[in-house]
Amino acid sequence: GQQVMQIPQYQHVQEGEDFTTYCNSSTTLSNIQWYKQRPGGHPVFLIQLVKSGEVKKQKRLTFQFGEAKKNSSLHITATQTTDVGTYFCAGRGSYIPTFGRGTSLIVHP
Amino acid sequence: DTEVTQTPKHLVMGMTNKKSLKCEQHMGHRAMYWYKQKAKKPPELMFVYSYEKLSINESVPSRFSPECPNSSLLNLHLHALQPEDSALYLCASSQSTGEGSAFFGQGTRLTVV
Numbered sequence: 679g680q681q682v683m684q685i686p687q688y689q690h691v692q693e694g695e696d697f698t699t700y701c702n703s704s705t706t707l708s709n710i711q712w713y714k715q716r717p718g719g720h721p722v723f724l725i726q727l728v729k730s731g732e733v734k735k736q737k738r739l740t741f742q743f744g745e746a747k748k749n750s751s752l753h754i755t756a757t758q759t760t761d762v763g764t765y766f767c768a769g770r771g772s773y774i775p776t777f778g779r780g781t782s783l784i785v786h787p
Numbered sequence: 788d789t790e791v792t793q794t795p796k797h798l799v800m801g802m803t804n805k806k807s808l809k810c811e812q813h814m815g816h817r818a819m820y821w822y823k824q825k826a827k828k829p830p831e832l833m834f835v836y837s838y839e840k841l842s843i844n845e846s847v848p849s850r851f852s853p854e855c856p857n858s859s860l861l862n863l864h865l866h867a868l869q870p871e872d873s874a875l876y877l878c879a880s881s882q883s884t885g886e887g888s889a890f891f892g893q894g895t896r897l898t899v900v
Binding site: 711713719720721722723726766768774775777778779780782 | 827828829830832835843875877884888889890891892893894
């Protein structure tokens with residue numbers, strides 16, 4: 679079945695440093711979604727990527743979808759303490775999105 | 788209204804109890820989901836309803852029984868649970884199963900004692 683691998687599992691950064699998390703799928707995806715979950719909270723939708731090679735930006739966040747539609751990345755520039763949380767990708771193959779295991783971002787002030 | 792509302796927020800139940808979790812959305816979404824999330828793990832899909840019909844049951848034990856009374860409501864009936872069923876139970880909805888991002892409710896934090 680479809681598998682979505684996400685790395686790294688944890689990332690510690692100093693406030694102001696950049697952060698990147700990567701997702702790789704074993705199969706071609708129709709789209710990929712990114713979610714953020716704060717400690718003690720629930721997943722909150724960030725963005726959906728659909729097109730091959732697509733790049734979308736939200737302020738300091740940059741999302742990319744690979745040309746083969748099998749990988750994606752989320753890059754945060756100049757992290758802030760408010761960026762703390764776990765970032766999940768969810769890749770949709772033919773039907774239901776499959777979640778990656780998430781990357782927990784810890785920002786040290 | 789872009790909210791998915793779940794009640795209760797917290798629930799403690801004994802292994803012989805029967806309880807229900809409730810989920811409501813008014814976004815006109817036709818797909819609704821139940822997920823289970825253990826600490827430091829991703830959400831794990833349990834059930835999918837599409838147009839009020841159960842379309843996916845991810846081999847969930849029968850002590851969990853979903854119900855979709857109408858297009859806005861989704862219930863999860865719990866009976867004879869085990870302590871290892873303690874987790875955050877998340878409801879989500881999307882336009883359909885084939886498209887649209889999932890909007891999650893705040894979850895019900897369930898403890899089975």
